[in-house]
Amino acid sequence: MTESNLTVPTVVLVHAAWTDASSWNKVIPMLQRRGMQVVAVQIPLTSLSDDAAALRRSLKRVSGPVVLVGHSYGGAVITAGGSGNQVKALVYIAAMAPDEGETVGELLHRAAPHPYAPALVPDEDGLLWMSAKGFADAVAHESSSDDALLMETTQKPIAIKCVQEQMIKPAWKEKPSWFLQAGLDRMIAPETQRFMAHRTGGHVHAVEVDHNPLASAPDKVVAIITEAVGDVA
DSSP: TTTTGSOOOOOEEEOOOOGGGGGGTTTTHHHHTTTEEEEEOOOOOOOOHHHHHHHHHHTTTSSSSEEEEEETTTHHHHHHHHSSSSSEEEEEEEEOOOOOTHHHHHHHTTOOOOTTTOOOOOOSSSEEEEOOOHHHIIIIITOOOHHHHHHHHHOEEEEHHHSSOOOOOOOGTSEEEEEEEEEOOOOOOOHHHHHHHHHTTEEEEEEOOOOOHHHOOOHEEEHHHHHHHHHHH
16 A cells, blocks of 8 residues: 555444344445545444444554544444544444443433334343344334344344443543434434534534435435545545
């Protein structure tokens, strides 16, 4: 890699609960066609600190500046893992952006749940699973039935510890941020997203998409990431 290329930010993507890095499979080619270097991180979904540590390990492998992107729970991970390193900007996609001392669980319950939002109860191993109905009616109700079925079939559970662990040092307090606020979201209330987005003091884009625009509206996701990369570059 040449010295000039080092000034072009690498886009580092962090996935949500119940999924893995392949959830970005519609977004990644669109970014690459725009000439961007892209890394999709695999996080274990075992605790917020575990996931932030996995992100930091991946960041060590990236040369030069980074635009860090998190979807849903992945927003909490970039908030925890994005400070004190080469990250130049944060992009939240229908995501959590906790403040110091807050938990993801507290933010999820800040507003009344949508009528179609599934009740999540940990199993005997402390893991949260998403039902097929939950994917179809709340996580990805604007996606195709095939996409929703694939999400349910390949899901990766999230440990309850992920949503119970307090944020320590929010990266959005020291770095610029962009926020896709999903107006049709049934998992994270749109009003909660607005509260978090405006609290960061960043660039807020209200878009009429569901909780998983990675699948239902990848062009909207790419547009916001591209804006952040352009400003940083």
